[in-house]
Amino acid sequence: MSENTLDVRGLLCPLPVIRTQDRVKDLHPGTRLEILCTDPGAVIDIPVWCRLNGHKVLETLEQAPLIKIWIEVGEEAHG
Amino acid sequence: MSNLSVDKPRKAVALISGGLDSMLAARVVMEQGVHVEGLNFYTGFCVEGHTHAIRKKDRTRPRRNNALWVAEQLGIKLHIIDVSAQYKDVVINPKYGYGTNLNPCLDCKGFMVGRARHWMEQHGFDFIITGEVIGQRPKSQRRETMPIVARDSGAGERLLRPLCARLLPPTLPEREGWVNRERLLAISGRSRKEQMHLAENFGFHDYAQPAGGCCFLTDESYSAKLSDLWQARQSRDYELDDILLLKVGRHLRPRPHFKLIIAREEGENNFLEGYRHQFTHLRPVSHAGPLTLLDGTADEDDIGLAARLTARFSQGRHAERVQVAVAEHGLSSRMVDVAPLPSDEIPQEWYI
Numbered sequence: 543m544s545e546n547t548l549d550v551r552g553l554l555c556p557l558p559v560i561r562t563q564d565r566v567k568d569l570h571p572g573t574r575l576e577i578l579c580t581d582p583g584a585v586i587d588i589p590v591w592c593r594l595n596g597h598k599v600l601e602t603l604e605q606a607p608l609i610k611i612w613i614e615v616g617e618e619a620h621g
Numbered sequence: 622m623s624n625l626s627v628d629k630p631r632k633a634v635a636l637i638s639g640g641l642d643s644m645l646a647a648r649v650v651m652e653q654g655v656h657v658e659g660l661n662f663y664t665g666f667c668v669e670g671h672t673h674a675i676r677k678k679d680r681t682r683p684r685r686n687n688a689l690w691v692a693e694q695l696g697i698k699l700h701i702i703d704v705s706a707q708y709k710d711v712v713i714n715p716k717y718g719y720g721t722n723l724n725p726c727l728d729c730k731g732f733m734v735g736r737a738r739h740w741m742e743q744h745g746f747d748f749i750i751t752g753e754v755i756g757q758r759p760k761s762q763r764r765e766t767m768p769i770v771a772r773d774s775g776a777g778e779r780l781l782r783p784l785c786a787r788l789l790p791p792t793l794p795e796r797e798g799w800v801n802r803e804r805l806l807a808i809s810g811r812s813r814k815e816q817m818h819l820a821e822n823f824g825f826h827d828y829a830q831p832a833g834g835c836c837f838l839t840d841e842s843y844s845a846k847l848s849d850l851w852q853a854r855q856s857r858d859y860e861l862d863d864i865l866l867l868k869v870g871r872h873l874r875p876r877p878h879f880k881l882i883i884a885r886e887e888g889e890n891n892f893l894e895g896y897r898h899q900f901t902h903l904r905p906v907s908h909a910g911p912l913t914l915l916d917g918t919a920d921e922d923d924i925g926l927a928a929r930l931t932a933r934f935s936q937g938r939h940a941e942r943v944q945v946a947v948a949e950h951g952l953s954s955r956m957v958d959v960a961p962l963p964s965d966e967i968p969q970e971w972y973i
Contacts, residue, residue, distance in 0.1 A: 583686065
């Protein structure tokens with residue numbers, strides 16, 4: 543698995559957001575991160591978290607039960 | 622908006638639970654031109670999220686995380702912090718004891734404000750905002766407890782409660798003119814009228830109103846399960862998985878040395894699937910039915926009883942015999958053929 547992939551399958555809200563937040567802190571602006579999750583709430587929560595914190599959701603793919611979300615780290619990753 | 626302070630813009634960190642009060646408290650301070658960011662703590666006991674995600678019947682509710690949703694309404698950043706490991710000590714050894722159930726509300730508030738104080742200091746913020754209201758909660762939100770939280774958390778005079786500030790002595794942000802005390806509020810009591818009126822004024826029409834708060838520890842049934850866990854293990858301790866599993870399924874303890882967690886519907890079945898390798902587990906095969914986890918130790922008689930109980934909650938409950946697959950911890954599965962246990966042979970005290 544790529545170092546820019548975050549596997550949070552099996553974790554429930556809000557842990558996928560927390561793990562994403564923690565990973566993003568270590569990434570440079572412009573880096574793409576692939577998030578693998580299974581909690582349907584992540585499809586709502588991760589985009590909200592990205593909007594609040596200046597990151598961009600590039601794509602979301604739902605292949606039940608797997609959900610893949612790709613995000614791009616924004617300028618304020620360490621905020 | 623105006624800020625009384627003429628020098629650098631002040632920054633406040635707001636504890637955001639996802640409910641109305643913390644949302645209003647943050648907004649009242651933002652109105653005064655203060656830069657506000659939100660903090661939300663994940664304790665493992667949050668009602669938020671988990672159960673809604675697990676149970677299909679709860680999926681009609683919004684699946685959103687309320688704290689994130691509030692932050693978006695307010696237009697502020699939200700930092701969600703996993704404090705589940707550190708929170709154990711609050712639950713296990715509360716200095717001020719529990720409320721009606723296993724809710725250590727006063728210790729919890731002191732803990733969270735204390736964590737917010739650390740965050741404030743690390744990030745160069747000036748003060749902390751909470752949505753506390755005098756008289757709102759019988760254990761943690763009383764006039765006498767307000768100074769305790771400020772003292773125990775170390776926040777002292779940097780803790781501002783905008784919704785009831787005018788009923789309390791002025792804090793540092795008020796005295797220094799970072800906020801105008803006259804524009805803060807004097808709400809007290811359990812009535813929600815003033816908050817709802819304020820929400821209307823701010824244009825907040827859709828907000829979470831969790832009955833009994835946002836913590837499973839205020840729930841009688843959940844607290845009973847946690848007590849049972851501690852009693853069975855003869856140790857007041859838990860892991861995160863333990864407390865997540867207490868939110869799911871029927872919990873029955875037919876014998877002191879084991880209990881069963883029996884899924885109630887498909888969503889719970891799917892959730893328990895993720896745990897089956899950690900437990901002896903049972904599943905009906907001749908009829909549709911629940912996945913059952915066996916927590917504890919069990920001999921052959923116990924396995925038979927667990928299989929009969931699993932069969933009882935399957936669609937074969939009225940059948941003469943039900944085949945149940947049993948996979949003991951670390952072993953491959955085997956079949957047992959049992960008569961479902963009649964419901965009148967399940968003592969009420971087995972239900973936790």
